[in-house]
Amino acid sequence: MAEHSFTLSGAVLLPGGDDPLGIWYVSENHAVSFAAEASVPAEPTWRIELPESPVEAQAVLAGRTHAMELAQQDLAQAHQELDRLNPMAPSFSAAEEFLAQKNALLATVGGFQEPVSYTISPLPKKTQDQESYRQWHAFVEQVRQMITHYARIETVMTGSNVGLTTVGWTGDFATTWAPAATTTTMQMHRQSVHLVLDSRVATMRIISVVATGAVGLAAKAAIPGGQVLLLPAVYKFIRDVLKELRQSWPQIQKPDF
Amino acid sequence: MSDRFSGEQKAFYEELQSSGAQLCFNGINGATGEYGVPPMTGEELANVIKGESPPENLGELEAKKVSPFPVKPPNDPTRLDEAGWAIILPAETDPNVKAALSELLELRQEQAGERFKIYEGDAGYGPAENRAGATQAKATFFKRHQIGGGPADPEEMPYYVLIVGSPDKIPYEFQYQLDVIRGVGRIYFDTPDEYARYARSVVMAETGQVKLPRRASFFGVANPDDKATELSSRHLIRPLYEKLRQQQPFALWVGDETQRTKLSLDWQFEQFIAEQATKAQLERLLGGDQTPTLLFTASHGMEFPLDDPLQISHQGALLCQDWPGPNQWRGKIPQDFYLAGDDLTADTNLTGLIAFHFACFSAGTPRLDQFAQQTFRDERAVIAPHNFVGALPKSLLSHGALAVVGHVERAWGYSILSPGTVDQTGVFESALLQLFRQDPVGWVTENLNMRYADLATQLTANLEYKSDSISPYDLAQMWTEQNDARSYVVIGDPAARLPIALPDETPIERPALPTISVSTAPPADTTPAPSAEGPPVESPADAESFAEAFGLREQFDDLTGSVKKFTDQLATALSKAATDILTLEVKTYATDDLDKVAQGDESQARLRALTRVDFDGDMRVYVPEKGSGVDQELWKIHAEMVQEAQSNRAQFMQTMAEMATNLLKSLT
Numbered sequence: 001m002a003e004h005s006f007t008l009s010g011a012v013l014l015p016g017g018d019d020p021l022g023i024w025y026v027s028e029n030h031a032v033s034f035a036a037e038a039s040v041p042a043e044p045t046w047r048i049e050l051p052e053s054p055v056e057a058q059a060v061l062a063g064r065t066h067a068m069e070l071a072q073q074d075l076a077q078a079h080q081e082l083d084r085l086n087p088m089a090p091s092f093s094a095a096e097e098f099l100a101q102k103n104a105l106l107a108t109v110g111g112f113q114e115p116v117s118y119t120i121s122p123l124p125k126k127t128q129d130q131e132s133y134r135q136w137h138a139f140v141e142q143v144r145q146m147i148t149h150y151a152r153i154e155t156v157m158t159g160s161n162v163g164l165t166t167v168g169w170t171g172d173f174a175t176t177w178a179p180a181a182t183t184t185t186m187q188m189h190r191q192s193v194h195l196v197l198d199s200r201v202a203t204m205r206i207i208s209v210v211a212t213g214a215v216g217l218a219a220k221a222a223i224p225g226g227q228v229l230l231l232p233a234v235y236k237f238i239r240d241v242l243k244e245l246r247q248s249w250p251q252i253q254k255p256d257f
Numbered sequence: 258m259s260d261r262f263s264g265e266q267k268a269f270y271e272e273l274q275s276s277g278a279q280l281c282f283n284g285i286n287g288a289t290g291e292y293g294v295p296p297m298t299g300e301e302l303a304n305v306i307k308g309e310s311p312p313e314n315l316g317e318l319e320a321k322k323v324s325p326f327p328v329k330p331p332n333d334p335t336r337l338d339e340a341g342w343a344i345i346l347p348a349e350t351d352p353n354v355k356a357a358l359s360e361l362l363e364l365r366q367e368q369a370g371e372r373f374k375i376y377e378g379d380a381g382y383g384p385a386e387n388r389a390g391a392t393q394a395k396a397t398f399f400k401r402h403q404i405g406g407g408p409a410d411p412e413e414m415p416y417y418v419l420i421v422g423s424p425d426k427i428p429y430e431f432q433y434q435l436d437v438i439r440g441v442g443r444i445y446f447d448t449p450d451e452y453a454r455y456a457r458s459v460v461m462a463e464t465g466q467v468k469l470p471r472r473a474s475f476f477g478v479a480n481p482d483d484k485a486t487e488l489s490s491r492h493l494i495r496p497l498y499e500k501l502r503q504q505q506p507f508a509l510w511v512g513d514e515t516q517r518t519k520l521s522l523d524w525q526f527e528q529f530i531a532e533q534a535t536k537a538q539l540e541r542l543l544g545g546d547q548t549p550t551l552l553f554t555a556s557h558g559m560e561f562p563l564d565d566p567l568q569i570s571h572q573g574a575l576l577c578q579d580w581p582g583p584n585q586w587r588g589k590i591p592q593d594f595y596l597a598g599d600d601l602t603a604d605t606n607l608t609g610l611i612a613f614h615f616a617c618f619s620a621g622t623p624r625l626d627q628f629a630q631q632t633f634r635d636e637r638a639v640i641a642p643h644n645f646v647g648a649l650p651k652s653l654l655s656h657g658a659l660a661v662v663g664h665v666e667r668a669w670g671y672s673i674l675s676p677g678t679v680d681q682t683g684v685f686e687s688a689l690l691q692l693f694r695q696d697p698v699g700w701v702t703e704n705l706n707m708r709y710a711d712l713a714t715q716l717t718a719n720l721e722y723k724s725d726s727i728s729p730y731d732l733a734q735m736w737t738e739q740n741d742a743r744s745y746v747v748i749g750d751p752a753a754r755l756p757i758a759l760p761d762e763t764p765i766e767r768p769a770l771p772t773i774s775v776s777t778a779p780p781a782d783t784t785p786a787p788s789a790e791g792p793p794v795e796s797p798a799d800a801e802s803f804a805e806a807f808g809l810r811e812q813f814d815d816l817t818g819s820v821k822k823f824t825d826q827l828a829t830a831l832s833k834a835a836t837d838i839l840t841l842e843v844k845t846y847a848t849d850d851l852d853k854v855a856q857g858d859e860s861q862a863r864l865r866a867l868t869r870v871d872f873d874g875d876m877r878v879y880v881p882e883k884g885s886g887v888d889q890e891l892w893k894i895h896a897e898m899v900q901e902a903q904s905n906r907a908q909f910m911q912t913m914a915e916m917a918t919n920l921l922k923s924l925t
Binding site (some may be wrong): 231 | 563624639643812813816817819820822830841842843845846847849851852854862895897898901902903908912913915919920922924
């Protein structure tokens with residue numbers, strides 16, 4: 001497949017963030033935009049670069065759109081796996097799906113379940129998994145920026161700009177078309193806009209899934225207030241399950257980054 | 258057209274065809290107050306249908322159409338000792354569930370004798386079926402157990418089959434396919450106590466402890482300005498009530514081969530239509546002083562978007578006359594307008610009741626959309642976090658009802674009118690007549706299965722040989738009817754029958770349902786029951802003490818701080834949204850230099866089209882010109898962007914509100 005890319009960038013994004021759904025390459029290089037480097041847009045910018053051939057471009061776009069649908073199904077499955085997880089009855093067989101991810105999450109939950117003794121001897125200090133902690137922070141920040149700024153969507157075909165759409169947070173659209181835009185390329189830009197907006201909503205849903213999962217686990221494991229502390233570990237679980245599920249995607253839908 | 262098609266129905270159908278009128282579906286989105294599936298024309302629907310694959314079990318459907326005996330002769334399908342009775346459990350099932358059903362299992366074993374069977378453990382629904390996938394699971398199950406196709410041979414597998422477990426463990430597709438050649442029902446509850454209570458109510462009904470008056474109620478909502486309920490009240494509830502009332506009394510033969518006696522059963526019928534079909538009235542029919550023995554309702558079923566906090570608990574709830582219709586009511590539908598499972602109180606007693614609900618999702622919801630997404634895309638959309646049984650039928654059964662016949666997925670008001678084949682009123686009429694004569698509910702629903710077989714094979718043949726010549730309305734009608742007939746399921750034991758007092762017997766009113774508490778071992782693997790209220794929350798003081806005790810105060814404060822900052826911003830944004838979303842604007846510009854526009858030089862952009870949609874639905878549109886006419890190319894893409902914007906706004910706002918709610922829960 002000819003060269004193409006699906007990139008999310010923006011000056012407001014924290015470095016080190018990524019897309020847990022596996023659809024977008026999150027770039028720390030803020031210059032991946034139509035805009036010149038001097039005027040790098042602050043808002044999150046989704047840039048879709050498609051091959052020159054309309055047939056190939058359409059195939060690339062259709063493949064990524066299908067990948068988005070798979071990612072949404074995967075998120076629903078990961079949510080379900082999380083809902084089923086019961087720290088009080090963690091009896092898994094070797095054939096259990098996502099065994100490693102479940103064990104890792106339950107180990108974190110178990111760490112908080114040790115009896116708390118209010119004696120004068122201080123308990124040994126626990127440590128959060130720093131990487132999970134960092135990833136959760138970066139992710140929350142990414143989502144926060146997504147919903148408090150305009151979404152900017154740019155479609156490019158082999159260096160030629162096709163269209164630029166900004167979507168306000170209340171949903172207003174403004175689209176500007178390049179002079180060379182044709183019916184075919186305009187349709188591709190519209191599909192790009194649809195893909196971006198679906199991605200944004202699915203990304204927001206991850207926050208909901210993580211929050212409800214953390215609350216549910218803390219309740220099942222009877223950990224008072226543990227839900228906040230469990231957020232990074234639950235997010236890691238969701239990321240890891242999504243990553244594993246992506247392995248079964250058809251080759252054409254797998255992101256190439 | 259069929260002779261059975263009444264003049265009024267025929268005229269209405271012809272009006273639909275000639276006017277290109279839109280097809281209406283029974284389902285209202287509780288979060289938005291809009292139709293679950295937008296109305297569409299027959300042509301639009303026909304285009305979708307032409308792209309569909311034939312059903313996986315086409316062979317069995319064709320066989321059923323030709324040879325309509327569901328049970329191998331000479332076995333009598335209404336006798337359990339001849340037809341047999343079985344349960345299917347998932348391979349990994351909480352042993353407490355089976356233990357809780359012991360009273361029912363003992364009764365059925367006694368009734369079915371050697372034709373009683375339990376498919377559990379390795380013989381249950383297990384990894385082989387899961388690997389095969391939902392559509393091939395039935396074939397795999399039959400192959401593993403060496404069960405042949407065609408009419409049910411009770412020696413191979415009993416005719417009555419009760420699936421015990423969530424549709425997430427044993428999918429609806431398996432149930433639909435098995436239902437073509439068996440009488441199938443399903444139960445799934447959140448606790449062993451509820452299983453035990455259900456088992457007890459069936460046993461009470463079948464052992465003479467309950468003998469109810471022969472009373473049936475028909476409840477037909479007709480919301481103002483709403484085509485779907487107008488159709489169902491006018492062409493389903495009213496004719497059903499009238500036809501059945503006129504056929505009284507019904508004959509029932511009792512006794513054995515040597516001495517048979519004919520009894521005349523007179524039933525008392527009541528109907529509650531339109532303004533009488535309120536939620537308050539439905540509450541009187543479901544546990545109040547007017548609770549009948551058989552209840553038939555037709556209404557919209559509530560539906561909620563994926564991840565809506567009310568989806569699990571209220572999807573499929575029955576929308577009553579209290580909803581003033583789509584023109585007079587915009588926005589979220591309050592529970593005052595619909596009856597949900599959690600409206601039933603602890604003392605609601607429905608022992609012996611069988612209910613039919615013609616409403617979307619009234620029996621359950623599949624994870625993947627059967628329809629809407631197919632209209633617009635290749636893949637089926639995820640509409641629920643997992644397959645689930647509706648909370649209303651679960652609640653009805655746990656309050657003593659014996660069975661609920663309802664819809665998984667959407668019910669199709671349009672399919673009530675059926676000019677080419679057996680009409681739906683006739684199918685329900687036959688089913689109810691059999692129920693009045695005390696036939697088991699799983700046998701009674703054969704009427705619907707026959708209709709499904711007939712329609713599915715007809716539709717496939719039409720698509721295969723005549724797809725270009727057949728009228729889109731005929732195709733749409735056939736497809737909606739087929740879809741409608743397939744998705745009726747029984748929630749409850751398929752061998753359950755109405756416990757009525759016969760003419761020479763004195764009715765025994767509903768005894769109070771005993772409180773049953775089953776002592777249980779911890780469940781090994783069950784789908785947790787989602788709670789509408791959410792799990793118990795701890796006070797922040799507890800949380801802080803906890804974090805302090807574990808030496809995680811710093812992380813706790815940091816995480817709490819970032820979540821709080823986020824939720825504060827969300828709350829501000831959402832409250833601001835109340836004023837900002839009064840209009841939606843979609844603008845289309847053209848430019849000679851997109852790079853300059855991208856760098857912020859908006860003077861380079863020329864506005865070519867503008868659409869402004871007001872909150873009340875009014876729309877102002879400025880159309881792009883080209884020469885002396887409209888620039889059609891630009892106008893088309895602009896119109897598509899307007900659609901995209903409208904759909905995005907609703908989804909975005911809702912997702913944001915859910916995110917805020919869920920994050921706040923993590924802080925409490």
